[in-house]
Amino acid sequence: MTKTKIAAASDVSADKVLKTSANGQKMLVAKVGDQYCAIANKCPHLGLPMAKGKFEDGVITCPFHGSKFEVCTGKNVEWVESFVGMPLPGVAKKVMSMGKAPTDAASFTVTQDGEDLFVDA
Numbered sequence: 691m692t693k694t695k696i697a698a699a700s701d702v703s704a705d706k707v708l709k710t711s712a713n714g715q716k717m718l719v720a721k722v723g724d725q726y727c728a729i730a731n732k733c734p735h736l737g738l739p740m741a742k743g744k745f746e747d748g749v750i751t752c753p754f755h756g757s758k759f760e761v762c763t764g765k766n767v768e769w770v771e772s773f774v775g776m777p778l779p780g781v782a783k784k785v786m787s788m789g790k791a792p793t794d795a796a797s798f799t800v801t802q803d804g805e806d807l808f809v810d811a
């Protein structure tokens with residue numbers, strides 16, 4: 691793994707995620723409280739990008755089927771809840787999950803050196 695600059699701290703705000711990459715891995719950086727965090731921009735459900743999902747209270751919602759992940763840990767907190775923003779009933783959730791069990795997303799530890807943010811990736 692190599693320490694790679696992903697953003698300037700001043701480019702990251704608390705109300706939205708910033709798309710970036712390190713060594714070919716696409717990721718989203720966000721500020722949660724006083725902490726900078728990064729999560730893979732690849733939903734573990736179907737591998738689709740999460741960058742356009744809603745970001746609130748440190749959690750990003752995948753815009754495709756509503757799975758939710760903590761940006762700082764990658765922890766899955768809801769799994770396949772909707773289809774392009776429309777809530778799904780229980781049976782439809784099972785169908786839409788396509789047999790995939792709830793899975794955490796990859797997350798990355800962000801370190802700050804001066805004004806710059808880095809990850810090991």
Ligand code: FES
Pocket residue numbers: 733734735736737738752753754755756757770
């Ligand atoms: S691709 Fe993200 S929840 Fe389905």
